[in-house]
Amino acid sequence: MQNPQVKHLYSGGVITNYYCSSKCKHCSVASSPSWAKDYMTREMARKILRRMRGMGCDSIHVGGGEPMLNFEGLKAFLEEARDAGIMIEYIESNSSWYRDEADALQKLHTLQALGVDTLLISMSPFHNEYIPFQKVHDVMAACRKAGMRVFPWISEYFGDINQLDVCKTHTLAEYDAHFGRRFIDDMPRQWIGFTGRAAQFYKTRLALTPLSQILKKAGPCHKPYQTGHFHIDLYGNYLGCQGLAIALEDLGKPLDEEKYPYSTLLYQKGVGALLEAAQAKGYQPEKGYLSACHLCIELRRFLSGQLGEESRELQPTGYYTKV
CATH class of the missing domain: 3.20.20.70 (Aldolase class I)
Known part of the structure; x- marks a missing residue:
């Protein structure tokens, strides 16, 4: 794959x-x-x-x-x-x-x-x-x-x-x-997209979509690799999607699955597979989310912010702790 x-x-x-x-x-x-x-x-x-x-x-x-x-x-x-x-x-x-x-x-x-x-x-x-x-x-x-x-x-x-x-x-x-x-x-x-701090704010104000519906519609996610609007930060993180980083030296070549396991999982299978990986580590999903992006952020926040996983791809760590 x-x-x-x-x-x-x-x-x-x-x-x-x-x-x-x-x-x-x-x-x-x-x-x-x-x-x-x-x-x-x-x-x-x-x-x-x-x-x-x-x-x-x-x-x-x-x-x-x-x-x-x-x-x-x-x-x-x-x-x-x-x-x-x-x-x-x-x-x-x-x-x-x-x-x-x-x-x-x-x-x-x-x-x-x-x-x-x-x-x-x-x-x-x-x-x-x-x-x-x-x-x-x-x-x-x-x-x-x-x-x-x-x-x-x-x-x-x-x-x-x-x-x-x-x-x-x-x-x-x-x-x-x-x-x-x-x-x-x-x-x-x-x-406004449901990324960063926006998801935390709007989840208390807007109707949530049932998790089952989000998973039914969510397929492989290629958004972080569409380079029409990317960012690179002061720490050298390429960010096609904020909080999901690629090192500068790894641009221009297929990502190493061992170094970028979550990015690879999202790209190949989608947020449902990331949910399964997080649940295996103790994540308890909510009944609903604003969108698939909101779910993805919550999963990554759990892995980085709550579990404190050291990861090259879940960067910068402040993105998950400064909400």
Whole structure:
């Protein structure tokens, strides 16, 4: 039976850090202030970027965590990207770093000099729990003044968030009270996947699908090897699916089944086989889950976070413990 393999890289991003100013309930990578303040080193950046370029990827986006929290580290990464001939499509930011216009303009001009012309500015009720919307307004104004393009993510929520006091943060309970519960509960249909912290949040709000139905529909999972939107993090983990890692040196060849047993199991047989493997180690399944992805995350969280298995593929371990 064929083993999984990442043959080429097309479109992806780099996670420079998991440390973040926020602990958003929808975060796909489970970033938060409780992560170590590690940042991608220049040496690791050079290794990753050259590997990406050699496998066919010549443009990337930069994300976190919040990449702007270590501006010197971000500058070093961008210098390495420039030297490797990798174009930066955009940098993701939640605007928490904004202090004043002069500081913002200085940082934006520095980014522009290093080849960055677009800033993705996160805007959603989840971010607004931690960041006053005024900071988003201020960063967008600074971008306009600097001539930096803005990629508002997601722009549809701009008017909604603006209805509340922009100088304050607002809980999701406040959004429920103002817009009704469906406002938050409809978001997964539009843009939120049940990965990272999102599954933990939404499993208390949405109807669960019976386990038997999920297993009936779930076949072999090849999603982690579809390289249209991958990430590589500061520790050198290739992440086609967050929390299911491949070492850089193992890209471009079939994965060793002994080194990547869970990845191989998912690829060949699907989440049902992973469930059986976890049950053999003591996992007790729930009656229902949000989706097959939710089930998969819970199984991997059990194996890594609860059993504490040392595994090359269940990485980074913080993904399973920082929820």
